Amino acid sequence: MKKISVIFLASLFVGCVNTKPKEKPATNADKEFVMVDAKVKVYHKDDTRSYKDYKPFKTRTVEFLPGYKVPKNKEETSKYGGDLSKQTGAATGFFHVKKIGDRWWGIDPLGYQYFNIALNSINTGKSERTRAAFTKKFQTKENWINQTLSMLQDNGFNSAGSWSDVDAIVEVNKTLEKPFPYTVNWNFMSSYGRKRGGTHQQPGHTGYPNDAIFVFDPNFETFCDTHAKKLLQYKDDPNLFGHFSDNEMPFKFKALDNYLSLPTDDYGYKAAANWLKEQGITKKEITNDHRELFMAVVADKYFSIISKAIKKYDPNHMYIGSRFYAKEKNHEAFMKTAGKYLDIISNNYYNYWTPDAEQMRYWEKWSGKPFIVTEYYTKGEDSGMGNTSGAGWIVRTQEDRGLFYQNYNLALLESKNCVGWHYFKYQDNDPTAKGVDPSNIDANKGIVSNEYEVWEPMMKKMEALNNNVYSLISYFDNNKK
Numbered sequence: 001m002k003k004i005s006v007i008f009l010a011s012l013f014v015g016c017v018n019t020k021p022k023e024k025p026a027t028n029a030d031k032e033f034v035m036v037d038a039k040v041k042v043y044h045k046d047d048t049r050s051y052k053d054y055k056p057f058k059t060r061t062v063e064f065l066p067g068y069k070v071p072k073n074k075e076e077t078s079k080y081g082g083d084l085s086k087q088t089g090a091a092t093g094f095f096h097v098k099k100i101g102d103r104w105w106g107i108d109p110l111g112y113q114y115f116n117i118a119l120n121s122i123n124t125g126k127s128e129r130t131r132a133a134f135t136k137k138f139q140t141k142e143n144w145i146n147q148t149l150s151m152l153q154d155n156g157f158n159s160a161g162s163w164s165d166v167d168a169i170v171e172v173n174k175t176l177e178k179p180f181p182y183t184v185n186w187n188f189m190s191s192y193g194r195k196r197g198g199t200h201q202q203p204g205h206t207g208y209p210n211d212a213i214f215v216f217d218p219n220f221e222t223f224c225d226t227h228a229k230k231l232l233q234y235k236d237d238p239n240l241f242g243h244f245s246d247n248e249m250p251f252k253f254k255a256l257d258n259y260l261s262l263p264t265d266d267y268g269y270k271a272a273a274n275w276l277k278e279q280g281i282t283k284k285e286i287t288n289d290h291r292e293l294f295m296a297v298v299a300d301k302y303f304s305i306i307s308k309a310i311k312k313y314d315p316n317h318m319y320i321g322s323r324f325y326a327k328e329k330n331h332e333a334f335m336k337t338a339g340k341y342l343d344i345i346s347n348n349y350y351n352y353w354t355p356d357a358e359q360m361r362y363w364e365k366w367s368g369k370p371f372i373v374t375e376y377y378t379k380g381e382d383s384g385m386g387n388t389s390g391a392g393w394i395v396r397t398q399e400d401r402g403l404f405y406q407n408y409n410l411a412l413l414e415s416k417n418c419v420g421w422h423y424f425k426y427q428d429n430d431p432t433a434k435g436v437d438p439s440n441i442d443a444n445k446g447i448v449s450n451e452y453e454v455w456e457p458m459m460k461k462m463e464a465l466n467n468n469v470y471s472l473i474s475y476f477d478n479n480k481k
Contacts, residue, residue, distance in 0.1 A: 031064045036403050038378070039394040040351060051394060057353045059407040062464050068475045075470050079178045080239070081158030082112025083470040089113065094316045095181070095241050097343060097370055103416040103477065104370035109238040115413075115469050116241060116372060116420025118183070119152060120161035122169070123426065125450060127433040133451040145172045148426075149180045155459055156466020159183065159241055161374060161422035162323070173239050183320065183422075184234065185244040188306050189213055192223045203439035204390070205248035205325070210258040213249060215301045216271035221309075228309035235314045242318035244374075245306045248348060251328035256286060256294035296333040303341035321346035323374045330359065332366045339367030344419060348375035350391040353404070355411040364417035372420040373412060378404045380455070383444035389429065390439045402461025409465055414476045423462075427452070 035056040042050050062070065076084045080095075089098050089107030095114070096107050106114035124134050124144060138144040145168040160169055160182040173179035190206040193199035193214060200207045214220055234240050252258060259272035260283060275294060276282065302322075310319050319341065325348040328334050338345065345367050349355065355373070363371050378401045379387040379394050387394050395401055405423070412418040428446035429436070447462070448454050465472070 033058045033060050033064060033407075034403060035059065036400050036407075037396055038353065038400070038404070040353075041391055041393075054396075059353075059403050060410050061403060061406045061461075062410070062468065062472070065410075065472075065475065067479065068472070070464075070468055071471050074467055077158070078108055078110050078112045078114075080108040080110065080112070080114065080181060081117070081178075082106075082108035082110065082114040084112060085470075086113040087111045093238055095238075096318060097419055099370075103473075104364070104419050106241075106419045113470075114158075115473070116159050116181075116422075117157050117466050117469065118159035118161040118241075118420060118422040119157050119426055119447065120163060120375065120422050121425035121427070122148065122152075122160045122164035124165070125427055125430055125433070127430045127450075129432050130427070130430055130450050130452075137452050141168060142172070145169065149176070151454065153178065153180070155463040156469070159420070159422075161424075162244055162247065164426075170237070170239075179239045181239050181241045183241050183244060184231075185247060185323075186227065186230070187247070188224055188227055188245045188309075189215070189220075189249060189302070189322075190246055191227060192217075192220055195223070201437065204437065208250060210261050211250035211252050212255065212258045212262055212268045213298070213302065214268065215298060215305070216259075216267045218267065221305050224305050224309040225312070228306075228313045231310060231314040235316055240317050242320035242344065243310055243314070244320055244323060244346065245310070246322040248325040249302070249322050251295060251299060251324065251326070251334060253288075253291055253295060253327060253331065255298050256291050259294075292331060292333050295328065295331055296337040299334050299337040300340075303338055307341040318343035320344040320372065323348050325350075325375075329363060332362075335363060335366035336368075339369045342367070342369055345369050345371040346374045347371055349373045350376060352408075353393070354407060355415070357411070357415065360412075360415040360417055370417050370419045372418065372422065374422040375424045376408060376421075377424045377445045379444040380458070383428070383449075383455075385428065385444045386431065386442035387444055389441040390443045390445060392424075392443070392445065398455045398457040399461065401455070402458040405458070405462050406465050410472070413469065413472050416477075423447070 036059045037054040038057050039051040039054055042052055078084055088100055089111045091111035093109050095109060098105055098107050106116050108114040158181060160180060162183060162185040164182060166182055166184055169180055169182045193206060193208065196214060198209055256272055259268045262269040275297060307319055321342050321344060323346045329347050345363055377392040379392055380398045380401050381394060382397045395404060409421055412421055425445050427448050428450055429440045429443045430450050431442045447459060
């Protein structure tokens with residue numbers, strides 16, 4: 001197995017004597033970063049995918065941050081995971097966000113500054129193999145959820161992301177001294193699409209005809225109002241961090257072209273055709289400026305309808321978006337429109353070993369809101385799994401997965417506009433499972449195996465970051481470039 005190589009800051013010696021000076025012994029203070037080998041996924045024009053060969057990537061770690069000293073004692077947090085040393089927000093009884101100085105913060109229900117560190121898909125496996133492993137290790141759902149949340153809290157996680165077992169978390173929170181915050185994904189558009197007809201399964205998300213969502217259907221608003229009544233059961237729960245409306249919607253730059261390619265009796269086609277008339281142009285006169293504007297039209301229709309429904313039935317909790325996954329988050333008009341209705345921008349952010357600082361600045365500048373990264377992961381070759389499905393990087397070892405986690409999230413902490421991250425996910429894909437999403441077939445995405453065993457080398461690196469997140473934020477804020 002190839003070892004991780006470390007870059008040293010070499011000292012240059014200049015002298016007038018002919019004798020060669022002795023080299024100074026290397027210490028951790030001499031290191032800038034480690035090099036981690038990784039394979040990146042390539043998306044081809046014919047819709048096929050492949051991985052490039054291993055390539056070394058510069059990787060920052062907590063250990064090598066210049067001048068940073070890990071606190072001797074574990075950071076003290078509120079019952080919700082907020083920083084007990086900083087109660088600068090209003091104690092509203094519910095999570096919210098606030099910009100303090102030049103940094104965005106989550107604020108927990110007690111008013112403490114809070115950073116959301118979540119894990120997606122905290123639930124049990126459905127295959128025969130994972131059910132057998134569950135019975136052997138936990139016996140009951142109650143034992144599983146108690147042991148799992150305790151393990152996550154010990155390692156610095158303070159929230160559940162999308163597709164988690166919300167019912168089990170809500171129930172166990174009634175007995176926990178430190179409850180576990182959670183999120184809910186309501187699938188407004190995909191649920192409407194299943195009822196209406198016309199959707200199909202794509203890897204990782206629901207597909208729509210021509211990538212044109214049904215936002216212009218006259219029945220969509222009525223559906224959303226009815227669907228949002230389900231939120232009433234969570235309306236008064238302080239442990240709820242916020243609501244997602246959908247996952248990975250196709251907010252495409254060529255949405256105008258896509259809608260105009262629908263059958264002429266489709267509501268989406270009619271809306272796009274009427275918009276062209278209002279602009280006083282024909283199809284042949286469409287420019288990229290028009291495409292930018294129509295992206296915002298689609299966004300306004302979608303977010304205004306759903307935000308109205310969410311706030312009607314649950315005015316207490318945040319609307320945290322629909323988990324943008326493609327290039328929509330890099331279009332100014334679209335992001336400005338989304339920011340009118342969202343409390344937090346949620347982005348699934350793949351194919352970046354280190355998040356791009358300029359992109360992150362623009363997300364906040366355009367939307368006027370903070371963001372959370374709601375999906376990202378690496379897959380370890382030493383897991384023995386195929387790792388062909390899904391996105392994410394392939395690395396050699398579980399320790400490399402943990403090093404990636406540190407490098408990626410240090411950039412998020414440094415950005416000042418990020419208020420959380422949601423790692424994907426709790427358990428590895430099970431190759432024996434049937435009828436699963438094609439993006440979740442055979443990959444080492446989880447922090448636990450199919451036998452519910454924690455990938456310890458990875459978790460050790462995760463814990464070293466998670467449990468020091470507030471001191472790391474202070475480090476970045478006090479060491480401005």
